[in-house]
Amino acid sequence: MRPTTKDLAKAAGVSLATIDRVLNGRSGVRQKTVDAVNEAIERTGFQRNQVAATLARQKGYRFGFVLPRSGDEFLDVIIKHISEFDQASRAEMIATKVVRIDDHDPHRAAKTLSRLSADDYDGIAIMAPETPQIRDALYRMRERGIQTVAFISNQQEEGSQSFVGIDNIAAGATAGRLMARFLGHTAGSILVLAETMQSRDSLERRLGFDKVMSREYPQFDALPTLETHGTAERTRLVLANAFAAHQDIVGLYIMGSEARVAIDLAQNLCGEEKIITIAHERTPSTEHALRAKTLDALINQDPGHIIRSAVRTLRAQCENRETLASQERIRIEILIAENL
Amino acid sequence: MRPTTKDLAKAAGVSLATIDRVLNGRSGVRQKTVDAVNEAIERTGFQRNQVAATLARQKGYRFGFVLPRSGDEFLDVIIKHISEFDQASRAEMIATKVVRIDDHDPHRAAKTLSRLSADDYDGIAIMAPETPQIRDALYRMRERGIQTVAFISNQQEEGSQSFVGIDNIAAGATAGRLMARFLGHTAGSILVLAETMQSRDSLERRLGFDKVMSREYPQFDALPTLETHGTAERTRLVLANAFAAHQDIVGLYIMGSEARVAIDLAQNLCGEEKIITIAHERTPSTEHALRAKTLDALINQDPGHIIRSAVRTLRAQCENRETLASQERIRIEILIAENL
DNA sequence: AAGTTTTTGAGGTACGCACCTCAAAAAGAG
DNA sequence: CTCTTTTTGAGGTGCGTACCTCAAAAACTT
Incomplete structure (x- = not known):
């Protein structure tokens, strides 16, 4: 016993x-x-005995998922998975709630965070760009006794805070390797698209991508990152310009999680010669593109796993436990039409 | 409330x-x-409230993982993960134990199964080839009130029993697609290796592989499956013969989970021209081969996920609940050196 | 040594459910 | 209608922990 x-x-x-x-x-x-x-x-x-402990605590665990207000398709997928998880975990006395913050105004975002009370949340998982305001807000939150974990978007290296999500440098490198291997013996220019290069995630992906491309595949010329600012018009503009300026485009790497417009557009612009296209995050439209062969590969992080992992991590922190790092590493998934 | x-x-x-x-x-x-x-x-x-229910039950949950006695590297990985899981879930009042059965003698295996009592196990997850004896033993087990779930190796389609693992046809197709895309414009013969074609898993993988290859890539000739019977000598023999008989071998698809010998051997036999090699299951040696570039891609099913999923499924069955199918689908992972 | 503060112990209640017993009530049989 | 069987209710105990109170003991202070 x-x-x-x-x-x-x-x-x-x-x-x-x-x-x-x-x-x-x-x-x-x-x-x-x-x-x-x-x-x-x-x-x-x-x-x-955590079972007895949870029961005795009366209130189970209440976790908040802090997400940007303005969102792309991937965010919708995340939200859907959170609500699914919430349903399924109510029997385990775990409640999860989504909190939206203004991602364009760090001050307002920080204010929203400061209003989250330990009476309502035992922990929060936050997906937000790293700014001094948010960093501070998180710090104060921890002082208030709310556990925090960054997810999907990393906050900082310092290790003072846990992070659940993929290694974006490795993800970029994975995309790079696949791109090169799928292209085979051809040569030419490769377009790289991002919403913005302000975000650390895009920077890291680009870094990883270049590391592979420049060192091992000199026959390709990975062009400077084009920024779409998340709007369809600008995506159209920069892509049209790029195709006009370069006749030898053979590949397209879409680093952001809103790939819909870019995929369709590139399909039309590239003419006869098919170009290899790789994007991030599985959403209804990237999934469709993969099946329709307008997309060659998808680099994905499983939302279900991320959410479960974030909750396990938060819970472990609440209970003052360690987590098994091996169980919590989020995989960089490669998806093609066959393994969807 | x-x-x-x-x-x-x-x-x-x-x-x-x-x-x-x-x-x-x-x-x-x-x-x-x-x-x-x-x-x-x-x-x-x-x-x-499952928390209270579990506490009140006194005995938490006891699950058995029934595994074949003779095993390859992948099995070792599985076992390691089970014991890790056991450690981590003791606080949740879930105990997991490994039970080995004689995989070459269905009668003895069935006998071992028949000895498992509901007093000791609330449920078992079984990895075994489908034979009438085992099917019967599982049926009787369920009558005794022990929940069952097949994992990794599927038992049957009938849907009467739950299964946790990958879709092997899709896995084979994934391997096929990758093989073709990595080979690019070259043409030639492709070797396919399996421990035995008696097993349903190998059959299914081959089926999926061929579906992609024959329909979409006529430039490749996927040769009949070579059987290694799991021994190094035979692997050496069949591979040497194959390389002698075919001068145009450009690819090697290893369907079994013991890839070590085949990878090393093919490396030596193929000569100057590198061949594309794809194998299944992440183990220390396939991981090493991937890093050493002697392996080009790995099709993997995450042991941690499989085990957790099997336990969640068994537990749901014990509690007479449904599971979220979306949460329990095991991904067919594609691993390359960059996303290990 | 007397007083003050800090630390510890004893005891209780509660969480939501499982599992048990025994008697009472309801339903069915003749 | 009585007798038997089936179904239901009332009540209890225990799981292992959290959280609370109050008094007693121990540790410091001056």
Whole structure:
């Protein structure tokens, strides 16, 4: 039988109340006693029964997913998955809610964050660009006792904060390698498209892409990143200009998660010769393009896994546990028509 | 506040005892009453609190993973992941154990299965070839009240039993498409290797592979499947013969999960011209080969996901719940050096 | 040493459900 | 209508932990 708090109390030679104080980090316990209890935990191999703990807490766990207000197709997919998860996990006493923030105004975003109270949220997973305001807001949030985890968009390297999502440098490198291999022996220019190069994610993807292309495939010329600013008109404009300026375009790498317009457009502009097109994130339209062969490959991060992983991470933080890093690494998925 | 059993009792106009009887499928309740309770469940939106239920059950859940005794590298990976999972989920009152069966002797295997008691296992996930004996043993097991789920190796189509794993036809097609795209404009013969073509998994993979190759890439000649019987000697023999008989080999597709020997061997036999090699399942050695560029792509099913999914499925069956199919579909992963 | 503060213990209640017993009520049989 | 069988209700206990209160003990202060 696994030891319970009662057994632990006996083993440590203290009372249940003290065990409770130590286990839940309450004050008023001498360091000496804390050490004795921890020693007993080690010795007996005590593990808190999370099932009973969750039940006793009354309120299960309430997690918030902080997402940008303005969104692309991928965001819709994420939101759908969050609500699905919410449904499925209610029986486990885990409630998830989506909170939208103004992604173009860091001050307003930070203000929204500052209004999130520990009375309503045990933790939040945030997808937002890294700005000083948001960084500060997150810091204060943690001080308020709300756990935080960055997801999809990384916040910073410093490791002070956990992150759930893919390694974007590796994702870019993956795209680069696939592009080169699919192109085979041909040579020419490759277009790279992003919503904006302000975002760290795009920068990292580009970095990874170039690392592979420039070092190993000199026959290709990866052109400077074109910025679409997320609008259809501008996408049209920059793509038309690029095709006019370069006659030898053989590939298109769409780094942003809104690929719809670009795929359709490139299809028309490229003429007879088909170009290899690679995009990110599985959405209804990229999926359709993949099936229609207007897209050759998709680099994807599974929304379901990301969400579950974010919740597991937040929960572990709430319970002061470690997570198995191996279980939480989000895979960089390569999708083609056959493995959708 | 979510309704509890108490609320449900009031809503249905029955006592807690009756609610308990209905919820846990005990006998001695008139159909009329059962219907009334179910109607009240619908009406109030009652959902059993699994946290409390698990706690009250005393014994958490005990699941067995039935694996073949003779194993390859992939099996080792699976086992490692199961024990990792076991560690991590003890706090959730879920215990997992590995049970080995004799995969070459269906009768002994069935006998081992018949000895598994409902007193020791709430459910089992089985990875085994489909034979009448095993099918029967599984049937009887379910009668004994043990939930079952097939994993990795499918048992049958009939849908009477749940399956956690990849669609092997699609996996084969994925391999085929990648093979063709990586080969580009070259032409020639492609070797296909399997442990045995007796297994349904290999058959399905071959089927998918051929579907893509024969229909869309007539320039390639996918040779008949070579069987290695899982031994290094035979692998050496069939490969040497094949390379001797065909001078135009450009690709190698290894369908089994023991790729080590074949990769090394093909590397030596193919001479100057590099051949495109694709294998299944991530293991230390396929991972190494991928990094060393002696392997071009890997088709993988994530062991961690499979195991978690199998457990979620078994648990849902124990609790008489549905699972979200979308959450449980195992992805056919494409791995290259960049997205390992 | 007396007083003050800090630390600890003993005991309780609650969470939502499973599982048990026994008696009472309802339904069916003759 | 009585007798038997089936169905239902009332009540209890326990799972392992969180969280609370109050008093007692121990540790410092002056």
